[in-house]
Structure formats: C-alpha cells, structure tokens
Amino acid sequence: MVAYQYSWFWNERFWLPPNVTWADLRNTDEVQYPQTTQLYVSVGYAVVLLIIRLIFERFIAGPIGQSLGIPGERKYAEPNAILEKVFTSITKNPDEKRLQGLAKQLDWSERQVQRWFRRRRNQDRPTLLQKFKEGSWRFTFYTLSFSYAATILKDKPWLKDIKHCWYDFPDHPLTDDITYLYIVELGFYWSLIFSLFRDVKRKDFWQMVVHHVATIMLVSFSWVANFVRIGSLILVTHDMADIFLEAAKLLNYAKCQALCDACFVVFAIVFFVSRLFIYPYWLVYSAATDSIADKGVFPAYYVFNGLLLLLQCLHIFWGITIAKMAYKFVISGTAEKDDRSDVEENSDVDENGKINGLYQNGPTSNSTNHIH
Numbered sequence: 001m002v003a004y005q006y007s008w009f010w011n012e013r014f015w016l017p018p019n020v021t022w023a024d025l026r027n028t029d030e031v032q033y034p035q036t037t038q039l040y041v042s043v044g045y046a047v048v049l050l051i052i053r054l055i056f057e058r059f060i061a062g063p064i065g066q067s068l069g070i071p072g073e074r075k076y077a078e079p080n081a082i083l084e085k086v087f088t089s090i091t092k093n094p095d096e097k098r099l100q101g102l103a104k105q106l107d108w109s110e111r112q113v114q115r116w117f118r119r120r121r122n123q124d125r126p127t128l129l130q131k132f133k134e135g136s137w138r139f140t141f142y143t144l145s146f147s148y149a150a151t152i153l154k155d156k157p158w159l160k161d162i163k164h165c166w167y168d169f170p171d172h173p174l175t176d177d178i179t180y181l182y183i184v185e186l187g188f189y190w191s192l193i194f195s196l197f198r199d200v201k202r203k204d205f206w207q208m209v210v211h212h213v214a215t216i217m218l219v220s221f222s223w224v225a226n227f228v229r230i231g232s233l234i235l236v237t238h239d240m241a242d243i244f245l246e247a248a249k250l251l252n253y254a255k256c257q258a259l260c261d262a263c264f265v266v267f268a269i270v271f272f273v274s275r276l277f278i279y280p281y282w283l284v285y286s287a288a289t290d291s292i293a294d295k296g297v298f299p300a301y302y303v304f305n306g307l308l309l310l311l312q313c314l315h316i317f318w319g320i321t322i323a324k325m326a327y328k329f330v331i332s333g334t335a336e337k338d339d340r341s342d343v344e345e346n347s348d349v350d351e352n353g354k355i356n357g358l359y360q361n362g363p364t365s366n367s368t369n370h371i372h
Contacts, residue, residue, distance in 0.1 A: 013299070014298070015298075015299075016225070016300070017296065025170065025171075031173045032179075033172075033174060033226060034228060041187075042187040045183060045190075046188070046191040048187070049141075049188055053195075056136070057136070060136075061137065065133060065136070068253075070254060071127060072127050072129035073127065074123070074127055075119050077116050077123065092117065092120075093117065093121070094113075096110075099114060126199075131249070131253060132250060132254075139250060142242040142243045143243050145184070145185060145188070145239050146236060146240055148181065149235060149236040149239065152177040153236060156232075158230075158233065159233070162230075162283075162286045165229040165230040165233070165291075166286075166294070166295075170226040172226055172228065174228065178228060181232060182219065182231065185219065186220065189212055189216050193213070193216070196208065207317060210314065214311055218231075218234075218304075218308070218311065219235075221300070221303060221304055221307065222234075227287075227291075227304055233283055237275075237278055237283065240274055241267060241270045241271040241274050244264075244267035244270055245267045247267075248260050248264045248267055264325075264329065268326050272319065276319050279312065284305070284309070
C-alpha cells in the first residue's frame with residue numbers, strides 16, 4: 001500500500017511534461033538536478049536560522065534598539081478587582097457609557113479608567129523594543145538574500161529574457177548558487193512558520209499563515225518540478241519591497257519620522273511595481289503561456305500557476321491596505337497607524353487614543369514579506 005501511494009504521488013505524468021521521465025533528471029557526476037531529499041535539509045536550515053535570530057536579537061538588535069532609546073519596558077495597570085473583572089469577562093475596550101459608569105463607581109475620572117484599560121491591554125503585548133528586534137532580523141535577512149539573489153542572477157540569461165526559463169524545460173541543470181538561494185529561502189519561511197505564534201500578532205495573522213504556507217508549497221513544488229529558474233525570479237522580486245517595509249518600521253520605532261515617511265513612499269512604489277505589475281504581467285504571464293509553448297499542458301502546470309495566483313490574491317489584499325495608508329499619508333502629510341495591527345503602545349498613545357506614525361504596530365513581512 002505504501003509503495004503504491006508513493007508511486008501514485010510521484011507519478012511522472014503529473015509532475016513532468018509529456019515524454020519526460022524522472023530518469024531524464026537523474027544526477028550524474030557532471031550534471032545536477034533538483035532532488036526531493038534536498039528539501040528536508042531546509043528544515044535543518046530553519047532551525048539554524050532560528051538560533052542565529054535569537055543570537056542576533058539578543059546581542060545585536062537589542063543593544064542597537066536600546067541605544068536609540070526604544071522602550072523595552074511598559075507601565076502596568078494597578079491591581080483593581082472591579083476593572084479586572086470587566087476586562088476579563090465583559091470587554092477589553094469599554095465604550096463611553098461603560099467608562100462613565102466605571103468612573104462613577106470607582107470615583108475616578110474617565111481618563112483614569114481609560115488609561116487603566118489601555119495599560120491592561122498592553123501588559124501581555126510585545127514592547128516596541130521586541131518589535132524592533134523582530135523587524136531588524138527580517139530587514140537583515142531580506143537585505144542579504146536580495147543582495148545575494150541579485151548578484152547571482154545578474155549573469156543568468158533568464159533574467160534578461162524570461163523565455164530562457166522554459167527553453168529545453170525541464171532539462172535545466174542546477175548550479176550551486178541557485179541551490180543555496182532556494183534552500184536558505186525555504187528554510188527562512190519554515191522558520192517564520194515556527195516562530196509565527198511567538199511573534200507579534202496582527203489583524204492579518206491568518207493571511208500571513210496562508211502566505212507562508214503558500215510560499216513553502218510554491219518553493220517546494222517549483223523545486224521538485226524544476227521550475228527553479230522562474231522560482232528564482234519570483235524570490236528576488238518579492239524580497240526587494242520587504243527591505244523598505246522593514247526599514248520604515250525600524251525608523252518609526254526610532255522616531256525618525258522624516259526618514260520613515262520617505263521609506264514608506266519608496267516601499268509603496270516598489271511594492272506596487274514589483275507585486276502588482278512585474279509579478280503578474282511578467283512572471284505569472286510567462287509561467288502561464290511560455291511554459292507550455294513547446295511541452296504542452298501537464299497537471300503540475302495547473303498547480304504551480306494556481307499557487308502563483310493565490311499569492312497574487314494576497315498581494316491585492318495587502319495592496320489595498322497600503323493604498324489606504326498612502327491615501328492617509330497624502331491627506332495628513334504623515335503616515336498613519338497600520339490598519340492591520342491590533343497592538344497598542346502606551347508610550348505612543350496620546351490623550352485621545354490616537355497612535356501617531358507609520359506602522360506603529362507595523363505589518364509583518366514580510367508582510368508582503370515574501371513570496372513571503
């Protein structure tokens with residue numbers, strides 16, 4: 001039964017174009033092709049990246065954040081049995097009528113009651129310093145991965161002419177540089193999955209879960225079916241916007257508003273150009289049309305393009321969010337709070353409860369973070 005299921009899952013008629021077999025993609029001393037077993041290595045890379053991240057956040061990002069004056073502590077709400085009962089049993093964010101009733105019952109001002117609930121909500125949430133450390137790690141990885149990808153792809157023929165992604169497909173031997181890019185990127189997304197429930201949670205939490213899972217599926221699927229050339233272009237296309245996204249958040253945490261706003265503008269432009277123009281009109285279009293020009297349609301073609309379209313739906317979702325933020329930026333002259341975030345920071349909330357600055361609670365990468 002196991003042997004039957006194994007042979008059924010790895011059926012050549014599903015994974016490969018007509019008249020191509022796994023034997024045609026067998027490794028030799030001179031030529032290497034993607035092998036399924038190499039995907040297991042990416043999980044080990046994920047563990048290594050998580051360890052590197054912990055060391056980086058503790059000994060590099062943390063001290064940098066502290067030197068910039070980013071708060072790592074918060075004020076705690078004073079113990080109050082009445083307000084605690086309301087908080088745990090009724091609401092964490094009382095309306096005006098309930099605030100008035102509680103203020104009268106406790107002989108407090110409404111502002112005191114409001115401040116207590118704000119501090120109580122913030123007690124279990126990550127501090128700005130924690131978010132700075134997370135953002136610093138993502139910014140560092142995206143910068144390094146994009147720089148590496150751009151360096152190794154600049155001499156690849158498929159960067160200048162995307163049809164080279166499909167000439168003689170799937171007879172595309174691997175080079176070591178592309179292998180490193182793929183396996184490390186896949187390991188990074190596995191590490192994001194592993195840390196997703198530990199990191200700062202935001203309103204688009206489940207969209208990010210779908211995004212990371214779809215990315216892992218897409219990268220793994222493209223590796224097995226040897227869509228590696230088009231996959232490398234997809235990876236580098238996604239990385240470029242995330243650099244500016246994370247930079248904008250870090251500058252905001254450091255209260256460098258002018259630079260933060262400038263980074264937001266650059267991020268918005270790069271995002272719309274890369275995710276809503278280059279990705280659908282160059283990469284997805286080529287995968288849907290050029291890939292079958294010589295070989296014809298096969299089942300893996302539909303799965304691969306379906307995953308590409310799923311990512312595009314997420315790009316549109318985030319694009320709408322960014323467009324709303326850009327509109328507020330144009331109207332007010334400064335970027336407002338990220339609509340996707342649930343996190344508050346009492347140090348940045350004024351008396352009216354308004355949170356000033358771009359990405360005060362910032363998107364995750366990644367956000368758009370990557371095929372993220």
